[in-house]
Amino acid sequence: MTDGRYGKHGGQYIPEILMNAIIELEKSYNYYKNDPGFNNELTALLKDYAGRPSLLYYAKNMTEDLGGAKIYLKREDLNHTGSHKINNVLGQILLAKKMGKKRVIAETGAGQHGVATATVAALMGLECEIFMGLEDTGRQALNVFRMELLGAKVHAVTSGTQTLKDAVNETLREWATRVDDTHYVMGSVMGPHPFPMIVRDFQSIIGKEVKEQILELEGRLPDAAIACVGGGSNAMGLFYDFIKEPSVELIGCEAAGSGIDTGYHAATIAKGQLGIFHGMKSYFCQDEHGQIAPVYSISAGLDYPGIGPEHAYLHDTHRAKYVPVTDAEAIHAFEYLSKTEGIIPAIESSHAVAYALKLAPELSSEKIIVICLSGRGDKDVAAIAKYMGVNINE
Amino acid sequence: MSKIEAAFAKGKAFIGFLTAGDPTLEKTEEFILSMTEAGADLIEIGIPFSDPIAEGEVIQRANVRALSVNTTLDRIFGMVKGIRLKTQIPIVFLTYLNPVFTYGYDHFFRECGSSGVDGVIIPDIPYEEKGELTPFSEKYGIDMISLIAPTSRERIEKIAGSAQGYIYCVSSMGVTGVRNEIKTDLSSILSDIRAATNVPTAVGFGISTPEQAAQISTYADGIIVGSAIVKIIEKYGNDAAKHLYEYVFSMKKAMA
Numbered sequence: 001m002t003d004g005r006y007g008k009h010g011g012q013y014i015p016e017i018l019m020n021a022i023i024e025l026e027k028s029y030n031y032y033k034n035d036p037g038f039n040n041e042l043t044a045l046l047k048d049y050a051g052r053p054s055l056l057y058y059a060k061n062m063t064e065d066l067g068g069a070k071i072y073l074k075r076e077d078l079n080h081t082g083s084h085k086i087n088n089v090l091g092q093i094l095l096a097k098k099m100g101k102k103r104v105i106a107e108t109g110a111g112q113h114g115v116a117t118a119t120v121a122a123l124m125g126l127e128c129e130i131f132m133g134l135e136d137t138g139r140q141a142l143n144v145f146r147m148e149l150l151g152a153k154v155h156a157v158t159s160g161t162q163t164l165k166d167a168v169n170e171t172l173r174e175w176a177t178r179v180d181d182t183h184y185v186m187g188s189v190m191g192p193h194p195f196p197m198i199v200r201d202f203q204s205i206i207g208k209e210v211k212e213q214i215l216e217l218e219g220r221l222p223d224a225a226i227a228c229v230g231g232g233s234n235a236m237g238l239f240y241d242f243i244k245e246p247s248v249e250l251i252g253c254e255a256a257g258s259g260i261d262t263g264y265h266a267a268t269i270a271k272g273q274l275g276i277f278h279g280m281k282s283y284f285c286q287d288e289h290g291q292i293a294p295v296y297s298i299s300a301g302l303d304y305p306g307i308g309p310e311h312a313y314l315h316d317t318h319r320a321k322y323v324p325v326t327d328a329e330a331i332h333a334f335e336y337l338s339k340t341e342g343i344i345p346a347i348e349s350s351h352a353v354a355y356a357l358k359l360a361p362e363l364s365s366e367k368i369i370v371i372c373l374s375g376r377g378d379k380d381v382a383a384i385a386k387y388m389g390v391n392i393n394e
Numbered sequence: 395m396s397k398i399e400a401a402f403a404k405g406k407a408f409i410g411f412l413t414a415g416d417p418t419l420e421k422t423e424e425f426i427l428s429m430t431e432a433g434a435d436l437i438e439i440g441i442p443f444s445d446p447i448a449e450g451e452v453i454q455r456a457n458v459r460a461l462s463v464n465t466t467l468d469r470i471f472g473m474v475k476g477i478r479l480k481t482q483i484p485i486v487f488l489t490y491l492n493p494v495f496t497y498g499y500d501h502f503f504r505e506c507g508s509s510g511v512d513g514v515i516i517p518d519i520p521y522e523e524k525g526e527l528t529p530f531s532e533k534y535g536i537d538m539i540s541l542i543a544p545t546s547r548e549r550i551e552k553i554a555g556s557a558q559g560y561i562y563c564v565s566s567m568g569v570t571g572v573r574n575e576i577k578t579d580l581s582s583i584l585s586d587i588r589a590a591t592n593v594p595t596a597v598g599f600g601i602s603t604p605e606q607a608a609q610i611s612t613y614a615d616g617i618i619v620g621s622a623i624v625k626i627i628e629k630y631g632n633d634a635a636k637h638l639y640e641y642v643f644s645m646k647k648a649m650a
Contacts, residue, residue: 012522013491015448016553017543017564019520159454160445172447177568179545276491276518277445289466290496291444 004193007316009309012192014172014279021179026194028099033201038098045090046205049123050080052087054206056213056370061340062360069223069363071356073373074210076234077345083375084206084234085116089185091202093120096183103127103178106185107171109136109164109230110301110348111143112375113187118152128152131170133163136300139383161294164230164304168278188231189308192279196308203237210370211241218368224249224359227372228351229322230266230302232311234374243319251359252311253351255297256324266295268307269315269322277305282312298327298387301348301375327387329354334377334384346375347384397484397512398436398537398559402594406649407435407560407616408607409596410623410642411488413456414439415465417631419473425627428635430483432642438515438618441470441489448517450571452621455628467497471509478510486513486539486559499530507534513559515539521553542587543567544578554590561587563614565599571621573600581613604648611649619645 003026004010012022032038046052055075063071076084096104104126108114114130121128130147134156137144147154160166168191175184186195189203207225214222225242227235229252242248257265265271265285272283277292285293285305297303307322314320330347333354338344345353349372356371363369377384385392401407410429414422426437442460446453474485487506494502494516506514514536519527524538531538537559542550544567554561563583565576580597587595597610598618610617626641627634 012520013518014520015517015543016520016541016549017448017545017567019522019549020545020547159451165445169445169447173450173569176448179567273496276495278447279518284492286492286496288496290493291461292492 004197006310006313009280009282009312010193010196011281012279013276013281014192015176017176018179021175022192022194024099029095029194029198032095032098038094042091042094045094046087050086050090051078052205053209054078056210056217058217059341062337065340066357066360068361068365069359069367069369070365071360072214072222072368072370073343074206074238074370076206076372076374077349077376081116081119082378083112083116083346084203084237085113085187086120087205087237088187088199088202088233089113089116089120092183092185092198093124093126096126096185097124099183101126101183102181104183104185105129105131105171105174106187107164107167108132108187109167109303110299110346111136111140111147111379112301112346114152114154115143115146115150117185118147118150121152122150129174130154131157131167131174133157133161133167135162136164140300140379142382143379164300165292188233189236189310190231190278190280190306196280196310199233200236200240200310203233204240206234206237206372207239207241210238214368214370221245221248222368222370223247223363224251224369226251226253226352226356226369228253228302228348228374229307229311230255230304230348231306232308234372236308236310238372239314239320243314250314250320251355252320252322253325253355254322255299255302255351256326257296257298259326260324264296265324266297266303266305267324268305270324280309282306282309298330298383299347299351301346302351323355325351325354331384331387333357334380343373344377344381345373346377347380349374396537397482401435401484402560402615406611407596408433408642408646408649409436409438409616409618410434411438411440411618411620412623412627413442413453413460414470414473415442415460415463416456416624416627417459418463419465419469421632423473423477424635425638426477427480428639429642430481432639433646434483434642435616436484436486438486438488438620439470441467441487441493443490443493446490448569450569450621452624452628453570456624467493467502471505474509474511484512485510486515487511488515488517491516491518499527503530503534503536506536511536513537513539515541515562517541521549542583544583550583550586551590554587554593557591557593560594560596560616562618563587563595563597565597565601570599572602572625576600576606580610584613604644607645608648617649
């Protein structure tokens with residue numbers, strides 16, 4: 001495979017104005033990824049600041065209740081800032097510092113990536129601006145305030161569908177306006193090369209740790225690895241080290257919203273077509289004229305009409321499978337994990353838990369499933385209460 | 395001599411941009427004819443897209459208006475065929491890649507050829523990915539217009555070296571939209587381009603006043619005006635034709 005291509009997917013479909021910036025980024029990354037000083041610094045930050053390695057927790061109550069496969073949870077929710085996003089952000093902002101950048105910008109959906117970016121920018125003394133769809137600033141108001149507390153400026157994006165896709169559009173526009181001193185901290189395994197590669201590499205620590213931890217605990221690899229997929233960064237991070245292990249089934253859970261046949265969903269693999277958008281060739285939810293479709297999910301973090309190009313490739317080659325999970329199933333899983341294990345998962349991660357609730361009982365007790373619990377659910381409590389018709393008057 | 399080359403051969407070129415289907419395709423045709431009569435040398439027609447990442451708010455809103463009246467590529471090709479019965483002014487499409495990809499590259503460039511489109515600008519296809527399209531643009535004789543930005547620097551030579559039609563020289567950082575002041579050192583970029591090619595240069599992004607038109611056309615071969623035209627269409631809607639005529643006439647006069 002050539003650089004930046006995953007089969008037919010990937011590439012660098014962006015305006016000329018940004019080309020030198022991404023070429024410079026690729027060169028810097030290729031240099032620093034082999035630089036022992038950079039790697040030592042990053043490893044220390046991941047350990048001492050983010051709290052890695054994250055736990056691999058045996059969900060005993062859940063396993064016994066479902067009566068099938070043994071279930072482990074990869075506890076990315078316990079990282080500093082409450083999600084896997086910090087893994088990528090620490091890497092990218094450290095790289096941006098080395099490149100002499102003074103300012104970082106980022107898109108965010110649920111706010112997890114925005115909070116992680118604002119956090120690390122505060123730590124490293126960089127200016128930070130976050131772009132978030134107006135609709136998402138409403139359903140994730142707590143995260144907006146967190147970002148502001150951390151010193152970031154949050155822009156509510158009012159164009160288009162006012163969600164994650166539009167936040168990416170606006171961040172690209174801002175990058176084109178001020179590129180020389182600014183790094184765009186891409187939040188997922190998407191966008192033009194080298195972003196899908198860089199984000200995957202920084203997130204691949206998830207799967208590497210799982211591999212070590214499960215070998216230690218069980219003496220063997222899991223039978224299935226399950227993660228939610230919007231752009232797909234936590235899934236790619238979990239999957240990457242297992243791609244070359246054919247005994248491990250890789251399962252990505254897409255947001256099916258109200259159902260994939262209702263028109264209100266963000267299920268890119270189930271319903272999307274090949275296209276070119278946001279710098280990459282991949283699958284996108286779009287109409288027959290190539291207009292990007294409005295998508296819907298209760299989860300702001302999965303409410304995106306595309307999927308990272310490497311996922312598109314894993315789908316084409318049948319190495320991974322992608323399954324749709326509805327809002328209702330995710331909310332059920334959110335409540336289930338809270339009550340069964342005393343862990344409140346992010347509504348995004350609840351999509352992966354929901355599929356495990358279906359899969360585990362079908363498997364024998366000899367089998368092992370690992371679910372990536374990509375984030376914690378505190379941010380979602382108000383929205384879930386609203387969905388259930390409870391007035392909590394925060 | 396191609397129609398695009400001819401447009402630059404007779405003096406400094408005024409290039410007017412508007413979004414197809416804003417407010418309707420019938421009006422787009424009328425506006426194009428009105429700008430042509432006022433002295434425009436080339437027309438860029440924007441193909442509406444849901445997510446125009448290189449556009450500022452004015453053209454973003456035009457895209458929304460155009461899509462709300464079901465403006466599709468097939469209907470736009472139909473409009474161009476109608477225009478060709480009335481004028482031979484060079485026509486260039488400005489489109490994002492996904493609608494073209496979805497339509498099919500061969501199908502798209504074939505229709506460009508048969509309807510009378512002379513060139514295509516695709517803001518989200520840089521030099522590195524252009525090879526995906528050139529077999530089709532060449533097959534049907536359509537010029538692929540390249541963009542050069544203030545950040546292009548050492549890329550200018552290779553981009554200019556393979557340029558066709560004209561070079562769209564981006565005046566400023568950022569997205570399309572009216573600007574009070576253009577700070578980029580355009581004359582140095584234009585002289586780098588001139589060292590690499592004889593293909594004409596047209597400067598766009600942020601140009602709206604006759605003063606800017608006069609000044610920039612002293613060192614560029616043409617100017618491109620988009621947002622200022624779309625603003626007139628936004629303001630006057632169905633009645634914009636005569637205002638467009640007056641505006642284009644004043645810009646063209648300033649460049650003489």
